[in-house]
Amino acid sequence: MPAKPLTVVPSLLALLLAAAPAVAGPPATPPEASDAVTHTGDIFPYPWHEKTLANGLRVLVIPTPSEGLVSYRTVVRTGARDEFEKGVTGFAHFFEHMMFRGTEKYPAEKYNEIVTRMGADSNAYTSADMTVYEFDISKDDLETVAEIESDRFMNLAYSKPGFETEAGAVYGEYRKNRSSPFFVLYEALRAEAFSRHTYAHTTMGFVEDIKAMPKQYDYSRTFFNRYYRPDNCVIIVTGDVEPEPTFALIQQHYGAWEPGYVAPKIKAEPVQKKSRRVEVEYEGRTLPRVWIAYKGGAFAPEDKIWVASLVLAELAFGQTSDIYRELQLEQQRVESLVAGAATNRDPELWSVLATIKDEADIDPVIARIDQTVAHYRDQLPDQAKLDAVKSYMRYDYLLGLDTPSAVAGEVARFIGTAGDLGQVEVLYRNLHAVTPEDVREAARRWLVEQRRTVAILRESKSPPAGDAAKGAN
Incomplete structure (x- = not known):
């Protein structure tokens, strides 16, 4: 998933905007012709x-x-x-x-x-x-x-x-x-x-x-x-x-279109100091799902550690990772396991999403994800695996630029976030330079337990209100 850096877990993310009152500012000055x-x-x-x-x-x-x-x-x-x-x-x-x-x-x-x-x-x-x-x-x-x-x-x-x-x-x-x-x-x-x-x-x-x-x-x-x-x-x-x-x-x-854009005044998110957890019930048939989201950074291709966070997602949770092989291929405890780094204009969520086959495995799967995160915070990744992931990310990006529509779509997403297509060069230059130490530092900087939110979805145990009423009748 991180192979295309602006792709996030199914629509799963520069400086942080300063805190400001929630009122519109004056019209922005248009870029010079x-x-x-x-x-x-x-x-x-x-x-x-x-x-x-x-x-x-x-x-x-x-x-x-x-x-x-x-x-x-x-x-x-x-x-x-x-x-x-x-x-x-x-x-x-x-x-x-x-x-x-x-x-x-x-x-x-x-x-x-x-x-x-x-x-x-x-x-x-x-x-x-x-x-x-x-x-x-x-x-x-x-x-x-x-x-x-x-x-x-x-x-x-x-x-x-x-x-x-x-x-x-x-x-x-x-x-x-x-x-x-x-x-x-x-x-x-x-x-x-x-x-x-x-x-x-x-x-x-x-x-x-x-x-x-x-x-x-x-x-x-x-x-x-x-x-x-x-x-x-x-x-x-x-x-x-x-x-x-x-x-x-x-x-x-x-040419006759009149300028007048007014920039929004967006309040900065305060630093999260304690892990959060939310559980929701789904009124219908579904497999359990677990979404673990850490407060990540904003899109910053000039920051090599942020770029390393893109690599980290693929190394730790991609299809060649140990946890993917163990949970999805060998033990078949999960239907899917995906991860995506934060790639939005403002600091967003670095996420791991698992669809689990048996509700009894929710806590063991969370524990295995935590074990993986702890490993990458403590240990340096293998250089050969790192090089393979970096190569895959670069060539997968290039292979996706094969039609006018694909080029326009990729450029639109990049421009919408970064504002400047030239940042592609900065991003992939820093990707090439990412070291094992950078990946470990990315895990230490972004995958902090106090700044994470765990969301769990389970199938509702009680029938929907309409079905209950039918039974009563």
């Missing part, structure tokens, strides 16, 4: 061309070998992390929905008709740190996509009834997610692990806020106007494209 600059790296296999428009919109053009295929990503560097105001979580994800409601020029029906006619793949997703809008298209349709995308980002239109309808649909999506034992555990873990930082809620938001969302029409306008600004967005175009015509196309369609 710049001429196009071409970058090359030792790791990232393609030259990338970058330009910043006068309104702060950054554009990356990455020509890659393809026959008439283009991928187009719009990264809004706003996610659940930015929802700092009480009572209104979930709006980053909500706008992922609302952005498909259309504009006066291109109502939803017309927009969808155009997308269908192009035969385009169009989608979007929201994470803790970003919202990304995706198009995979033919080269001939690039100008059309630039036109309809710029229009909806600049001129999104929705009525109060339409807003209320979509808000109701989001609550339906939340209830559907609650049918997943993973989501139930994930939601409980985050609420327990974070007492102040906005990472306490999932991208869906707190359930009380989702229920109240239909009443927040006026606030929704504030959210959109604050965050959906060119100086908070990055456009990435990959595939069969040429830099200068693409820059000119983006300038033509996005």
Whole structure:
């Protein structure tokens, strides 16, 4: 899992933001306009061309070998992390929905008709740190996509009834997610692990806020106007494209977009001083699950010890690790065992997640995980195993950059977190330099028992309320 450093346990994470009152700050100063600059790296296999428009919109053009295929990503560097105001979580994800409601020029029906006619793949997703809008298209349709995308980002239109309808649909999506034992555990873990930082809620938001969302029409306008600004967005175009015509196309369609991004004031999470534990019941059939999450660091490729924490996850809990072989392959006590380092914009969770076959094995599995953590805090890893993991991480990353869509997706995730594609070079340069001593230091720095949260999910022993009522009747 750590082989792609920005991948976290199923949507499982620079300096810590200073503590501040929960109020929006003044509009941020847009980045200065710049001429196009071409970058090359030792790791990232393609030259990338970058330009910043006068309104702060950054554009990356990455020509890659393809026959008439283009991928187009719009990264809004706003996610659940930015929802700092009480009572209104979930709006980053909500706008992922609302952005498909259309504009006066291109109502939803017309927009969808155009997308269908192009035969385009169009989608979007929201994470803790970003919202990304995706198009995979033919080269001939690039100008059309630039036109309809710029229009909806600049001129999104929705009525109060339409807003209320979509808000109701989001609550339906939340209830559907609650049918997943993973989501139930994930939601409980985050609420327990974070007492102040906005990472306490999932991208869906707190359930009380989702229920109240239909009443927040006026606030929704504030959210959109604050965050959906060119100086908070990055456009990435990959595939069969040429830099200068693409820059000119983006300038033509996005140049009139007015800046005005207002940065959120996010409270820093206080240092955790005591281990926490939360147990939840799942009303349905499921295997037990254990999620052990340590307070990790923020995304910091320039910090070799943080980079070593990525390697640590693979060494200690990956498919070649002793614990994986023992618990999953030999004893078959777990259905799955995965780990992921903290890779978000702010300090996040370094996690180990186990799906256990027998409830009686919950405590023994936790004890075995603890034994593994203690081993890596005390002992140096084998140099040959370390070298093999580092090589695997590098080449797995490169092998994943095989199509315009894959390149655009990877760059979007990296830009959304790091802000600068050049940090790829820093990350993999430090990965190459990681030593056994660095891995041990990473375990000592991040895998601290007092700063961990243990979340356990079990199958409910009592029938759901509806079934109990039927029995009584």
